Amino acid sequence: MKKIFIYFWSLWEFIFAKLNRIHTVGGHDSEIRIAIKKYKGEKLLLKDGTVLNNGDKFGELHLNNKVLTEITSSSSSPIAVGIIALKRFKKSIKALKTYIDEHHEFDDVNVFMGYTLFNEGVEMLGFEVRDIKSPLEKxxxxHYEMLLLAIFHPDGFKRLRDNKFTSKMVLITKNTINSRY
Structure with missing residues (x-):
């Protein structure tokens, strides 16, 4: 039953990605996918001085759920999973840098952001972590990401009972990517 659900969810993600122009960065097994969107919200000032204003373009980051399944099922130790994930995401950010350098539609994109349950330790990669301001959106x-985790993680809903998850907004600037990677 779970395999059928994963199949249909993966099909939905494929269609959603096509409709929203979400592109895989660095090959099909990359952790990161990206789309260009217009920011709608209050002005954001990032640590390096980069400003994201209402109406500015930004890179919307998406995580590849199939790859995340591989990472989370690679070990029963949360610390080992965290180390593996950080190494793989570091490699993916290098691929993101190459991707945005090669695709000129990103020339005027200065901020890349997404929402994730997996927000611990990403500061080591240059990301800023912020709370999602809207209680409804949060x-x-x-809950959407917890559902995905339950679907794609080998332990399913058991995984959710062990931890208290909260999604956060993660952001990284083009300046940070260029200086660190």
Whole structure:
């Protein structure tokens, strides 16, 4: 039953990615996918001085759920999974740098952001982590991502009982990517 659900969810993600122009960065087994969107919200000032204003373009980051399944099932130790994930994401950010350098539609994109349950330790990669301001949006995103984790993680809903998850906004600037990677 779970395999059928994963199949249909993966099909939905494929269609969603096509409709929203989400592109895989660095090959089909990359952890990161990206789309260009227009920011709608209050002005954001990032640590390096980069500003994201309402109406500015930004890179919307998406995680590849199949790859995340591989990472989370690679070990029963959360610390080992975290180390593996950080190494793989570091490699993916290098691929992101190459991708944005080669695709000129990113020339005027200075901020890359996404929402994730997996936000611990990403500061080591140059990301800033912020709370999702809207309580409704935070609730929806957190529960949506918890559902995905239950679907794709080998332990399913058991995984959710062990931890208290909260989605966060993660952001990284083009300046940070260029200086670190």
């Amino acid at each position: 609730f929806i995103v957190t």
